[in-house]
Amino acid sequence: MMPTRSAFTLAALLMAPAALVASHRPASAQSLQEALALAYSNNPTLQAARAQLRAVDENVPQALAGWRPTVQIASSVGQATTSTNAADRVTSPWRARNVVSNQASVTQPIYRGGRTVAATRRAENQVLAQRARLLATEQQILSDTVNAYVAVIRDQEEVRLNINNEQVLTRQLQATNERFRVGEITRTDVAQAESRLAGTRASRADAEGRLQQSRATFTRLVGQAPQRLVAPQPLRVPVATAAEAGTLAGQNNPNVVAALFDEAAARDLVDVNFASLLPQVSVTGSTFRNDNSTTSLDTRVNGTQVTANLTVPLYQGGAEYAQVRQARQTAQQARQQVNDQRRAATQQATLAWETLTAARAQVESVRAQIRAAEIALDGVQREAIVGSRTTLDVLNAEQELLNARVSLVRALANVITASHSLASSLGRLTARDLNLPVQIYDMEAYYNEVRNRWVGFGDYADRGR
Template sequence: MKFSRTTLALAALLIAPPALIAPAAAQSLQEALAMAYANNPNLQAARAQLRAVDENVPQALSGWRPTVQVAGSVGTAQGRSTNTSTSNRTSLDRNPATLQATVSQPLYRGGRTTASVRRAENQVLAQRARLLATEQQILSDTVNAYVAVIRDQEEVRLNINNEQVLTRQLQATNERFRVGEITRTDVAQAESRLAGTRAARADAEGRLQQSRASFARLVGQPPQRLVAPQPLRVPLATAAEAGTLAGLNNPNVVAALFDEAAARDLIDVNFSSLLPQVSLNGSTFRNDNSSAPDNRVTGSQVTANLTVPLYQGGAEYAQVRQARQTAQQARQLVDDQRRQATQQATSAWETLTAARAQVESVRAQIRAAEIALDGVQREAIVGSRTTLDVLNAEQELLNARVSLVRALANVITASHSLAASVGRLTARDLSLPVQIYDMEAYYNAVRNRWAGFGDYAAQGR
C-alpha cells in the first residue's frame, strides 16, 4: 500500500480528489456562498420577515395622522297623527336620510405615539440584526457542507486506493500460500482486512452522498468540481480578544440590545393610557326628513376634546408593571446572549488552534508511518515480519492520512466559525460576488406612506 509523496502533498494541501470527479466547471467556495446568499429559502424568508417588521413603523406613525370618516343612512318611516277630539288623521310618512363627515386630529395621546415609534424603530433594528444572524448561519452551513463534500470525496478516494492495494496484496498472499511460504492464517488476515476496507469504503460513499445532499439543499444545486478553499484569516490575536469582540458585535447580542430598548419603550406606551388625551374634531352633517316630511337640517362644528382618565379598573397599572418586568427579562437576555457569544468565540478560537496543531502532528505522523511501512514491507520480504504486521502498518498510514484530511477540513470550518462568532461572516465581509440585500430600501419605501396596497418588496431586493 504505497503512496507517492506527491499524492500525499496534494491530499494535505488541497484535500480535493481529482481522480473521482468528472470533468466539470470548477466551483469555488465564493461562488457557492453567493448562490446560497441569493437563493436559500430560509434566508429569503428572513428577509420577508424583516419587511413585515418594517411595517410596524408606519403603523406607529399613524398616531400622528388624522382620521376621516363619512357616515350616512337612508330609509323610510311611516306614521299617523290623530286628533282625538276631531278624529282627523295626518300622514307622517317620510324618507329620512343623513350624511355626516368627521375629521379627528390627535394632538396629544399621553406620549403613546412617540413611544410607539421608538419601539417600532428598535424592533426594526433588532430584526435587521437577526437577519444578519440568519445570513451568517446560512453561510456557515454552506461552508461546512462545501468542505464536507471535499473531505468525504478525499476519504472515498483514500479508501478506494486502499481497497485496490489490499486486493493486490491478497492476490500475492494467495500465491505465497500456494507455494507454501505462509500459512492459511496470513490469507485469512488479508481477506479480513480487505472486507473491512470495503465496508469502510461503502460507509465513506454513503457519507459523501449525504454531504452532497446537504450542499444541494443549501446552495440550490448539486456540487460541481469543488475547488479547495483556504482558511479565513480573522484579525484576532488571542481568545480573549475574540470573546470581547463577539460580546460587542455578534448579531444575536445586537438583536438582544434592541429588544431590550423596545421593551423599555413598551413601558411608556402602556403608561400613556393613564395620561390625558387631547384631540381636535371637525364635522359637517345634513339630515333630511329626520322628524317631519320635507324637512332638512344642515350644520358643522369644530371642537377641542380633552379626556382625563381617572380610574379604568386597574388594568392599565397592571400593564405598566408587566412591561417593566418584561424589560428586566430582556436585560437579562442581553447578558445571556453576550455570554453565549463570548463562549462561542472562545470555543471557535480553541478549535482552530487545536486543528492547526493537529495538522502539523498528523503530517509528522504520516512521514513516520511511511518510513515504518517501507521498513515492515522490506522485513516481510526476508521473513522477519508477518502479513499482519504489514497490514497493520498500512492501516496505520491510512488512518493518519484520513486524520489529516479531517484536520485540514476542521481548520477551514473553524476559521469560518470564528468569523461568524464575531459577526464577520456576512456577504459584505466576505466580498461575495453578489448584489448585497439592502435592508433599508423597503423601510424607506413604506415609512412615510399614508395609503396604498402595493407590494413594495422589490424595493428591498
C-alpha cells in the same frame, strides 16, 4: 505500499490564510465563493428571513399613524312613519317620509399621552433588532454552506483514500495467495489479508454513504448539486487571542445586537402602556346634512362644527396598571437575555478559537505522523520480504498510514470550518465581509419605501434586491 499522492486536495488549506478566492482553478470548478453566492441569493430560509424583516418594517408606519388624522363618512337612508295626536285627541293620519342622513368628520389627534412617540421608538427598535436577526440568519446559512462545502471535499478525499487502500489490499491479497501456494506463509496469513480487505470494503461503502449525505446537504443549502469543488483557504480573523475574540464577539455578534434592541423595545413598551393613564386631546371637524329628520316633510338641515376634545381617564378597571407592571417585568427579562446572549457569543468565540488552534496543531502533528508511518511501512514491507516480519505487521502498518491520512483530511477540514465559525461568532461572516459576487440585500430600501406612506396596497418587496 499506498501511493503518497494522496496529496489531498485539502492540502491547500494550510496556505497563508486569505480571502476565499482560489486562483488558477479549472474552468469547470466551483469555488466556495460561488457556492456561498448561490446560497445567499437562493436559500429559502434566508429569503423567508428577509420577508420577515419587511413585515416588521411595517410596524413603523403603523406607529406613525398615531400622528395622522382619521377621516370618516357616515350615511344612512330609511323611511319613517309618524302620526300625531292633537290636543282635542283627534289623531292625524299616518305619514311616511324618507329619512336621509350624511356626515363627514375629520379627527386630528393632538396629544395621546405620549403613546405615538413611544410606539414609534418601539417599532424602530424592533426593526433594528430584526435587521440584526437577519444578519444572524445570513451568517448561519453561510456557515452551514461552508460546512457542507468542506464536508463534500473531505468525504470525497476519504472515499479516494479508501478506494486506494482497497486496491492496495487487493493486490496484497493476490501476492499473499501466491506466497501461500509456494509454502512461504500459512493459511492464517491469507485469512488476515482477506479480513483486512473485507474491512476496507466496508469502510469504503461507509465513506461513500457519508459523501452522498454531504452532497444532499449541500444541494439543500445551495440549491444545486455540488460540481467540481475547489479547496478553499481558512479565513484570516481580526483577533490574536481567545480573550480578544470573546470580547469582540460580546460586542459585535448579531444575536447580542438583536437582544440589545429588543431590550430597548421592551422599555418603550412601558411608556406605550403608561400613556393609557394620561389625558388625550384631539380636534374634530364635521359637516352634516339631514333630510326629513323631523316630523315635518321636505325639511333639510345642514351644518358644520369644530370641537376640541379632552379625555381624562380616572379609573378604567385597573387593567392599565397591570399592563405597565407587566411591561416593566418584560423589560427586566429582556435585560437578562442581553447578558445571556453576550455570554453565549463569548463562549462560542472562545470555543471556535480553541478549535482552530487545536486543528492547526493537529495538522502539523499528523503530517509528521504520516511521514514516519510511510517510512515504517516501507521498512516493514522490506523486512517481510526476507521473513523477519509477518503479513499482519504489514497490514497493521498500512492501516496506521491510512488512519493518519484520514486524520489529516479531517484536521484540514476542521481548520476551514473553525476559522469560519470564529468569523461567524465575531459577526464577520456576512456576504459583505466575504466580498461575495452578489448584490447585497438592502435592509433599508423597503423601510424607506413604506415608512411615511399614508395609503397604498402596493408590494414593495423587490426594493433592495
